[in-house]
Amino acid sequence: MSARFVRVAETGRKTFAITVDGVETRAAEGDTxxxxxxxxxxxxxxxxxxxxxxxxxxxMGACQDCWVWMADGERVRACTTPAAPGMSIVTRVERIGEGVWPRVPA
Structure with missing residues (x-):
């Protein structure tokens, strides 16, 4: 899978592990x-x-388009929430429990 953002500067910042949809990935200190x-x-x-x-x-936290879920069910804005070591993020509807992710009937 290709990334949407490519880090072109500050590539020497210390990194740490976070989990996204059950898969471990890396974030850099200072990343949202x-x-x-x-x-x-x-x-x-x-x-x-x-x-x-x-x-x-x-x-910048105005449009409501970046909401993601923590594995514990807390909903956070990805654009204004600092990444921290050990975070576990859910971005896919099928990975979050029924009744947590708001849905519009088809």
């Missing part, structure tokens, strides 16, 4: 979750409205 996720995969999350994967939009 959005940067950590999009430097390791091509999309940020599933849309809760059934129109596919999303990649964020405004990058």
């Amino acid at each position: 979750l959005m940067v950590a996720l999009l430097t390791s995969q091509d999309a940020l999350r599933d849309s809760e409205f059934g129109d596919g994967r999303r990649a964020g939009f405004c990058l």
Whole structure:
């Protein structure tokens, strides 16, 4: 899978492990979750409205397009939440429990 973001500067920052949809990946110190996720995969999350994967939009916490879930069910904005060692993030509808991810009936 290709990444949507490519790190071209500050490549020497210390990295740490986070888990995304059950797969371990790396984040760099100072990354937001959005940067950590999009430097390791091509999309940020599933849309809760059934129109596919999303990649964020405004990058500053205004548009509501970057919500992801922590493995414990807490919902956070990826664009403003700092990545931290050991975080476990859920970005796929099929990985979160029924009744947690809001859905629109088909």
